[in-house]
Amino acid sequence: MSLERIATMPGPRRLAVAAFACAILAFGLLAQLNVATHVGEGSVPRPEQVLWRYHGKPGSTDLHRVLDLALPEDDPHAMWPYLAAVAEEREARRAAILAWVDAGAPAAGWDAVAPVFTGAETCGQCHAAGGTKGDLPFDTYEHVLAVAQPDTGMAWGDLTVTAHNHAFGFSVAALLLGLLVSATGLRPRWQVLVIVALFLGPVLDVGAWFLTRWLGSPWHLVVMAGGGLFAAASAAACLAVLWDATLGRRRLARGGR
Numbered sequence: 001m002s003l004e005r006i007a008t009m010p011g012p013r014r015l016a017v018a019a020f021a022c023a024i025l026a027f028g029l030l031a032q033l034n035v036a037t038h039v040g041e042g043s044v045p046r047p048e049q050v051l052w053r054y055h056g057k058p059g060s061t062d063l064h065r066v067l068d069l070a071l072p073e074d075d076p077h078a079m080w081p082y083l084a085a086v087a088e089e090r091e092a093r094r095a096a097i098l099a100w101v102d103a104g105a106p107a108a109g110w111d112a113v114a115p116v117f118t119g120a121e122t123c124g125q126c127h128a129a130g131g132t133k134g135d136l137p138f139d140t141y142e143h144v145l146a147v148a149q150p151d152t153g154m155a156w157g158d159l160t161v162t163a164h165n166h167a168f169g170f171s172v173a174a175l176l177l178g179l180l181v182s183a184t185g186l187r188p189r190w191q192v193l194v195i196v197a198l199f200l201g202p203v204l205d206v207g208a209w210f211l212t213r214w215l216g217s218p219w220h221l222v223v224m225a226g227g228g229l230f231a232a233a234s235a236a237a238c239l240a241v242l243w244d245a246t247l248g249r250r251r252l253a254r255g256g257r
């Protein structure tokens with residue numbers, strides 16, 4: 001299949017191609033912002049943060065997360081403010097709960113922390129029948145034990161769904177960008193390089209999600225490498241398309257490539 005060179009396309013067609021390239025660039029920026037927000041905690045994710053996302057954060061549980069004092073008091077995920085109205089009592093209860101969790105949440109220690117979990121003025125005000133979190137009751141040791149388990153990263157079911165959605169999106173984007181790159185004035189060897197990177201990046205990225213979830217380090221580095229490769233290839237493809245749709249036409253008219 002031979003595609004018409006973008007630089008020789010009629011104006012409306014070149015406009016559509018250029019707009020598509022701009023949309024992909026914008027999508028890429030939003031994707032990086034999403035990763036920074038949900039993985040990097042507001043900045044470029046560090047390797048260990050990528051590892052934690054898929055394989056789990058050592059020494060962390062659901063209770064550690066909601067009792068983290070770094071969470072602002074008005075954060076809907078912050079549960080530490082509900083432990084007590086007085087700061088000293090609140091910190092004592094928080095310390096007792098986390099010490100119990102860090103010890104492996106033993107059944108022998110349940111009686112010491114049970115009043116905090118079941119109390120009508122503490123956790124029990126929501127985590128009980130009729131409460132706003134009645135679907136997650138804290139009335140028994142077995143129920144609380146479920147949120148005291150070590151973090152194991154993204155659940156396999158969630159990982160599979162996310163991988164399925166991303167793999168499809170990556171494939172469509174790689175195909176469209178690859179076809180458009182092949183219709184630019186970019187030298188053939190560079191076209192091949194960009195196209196290979198467009199498809200190889202997602203394979204490394206998504207494939208390493210499962211390896212990181214299963215085996216941990218160092219596969220999280222492959223996740224970062226694959227994502228970076230796809231991002232770089234996408235940006236290169238979009239810039240090549242934009243060049244050909246705008247300045248490339250003028251250069252071609254002057255006898256250039």
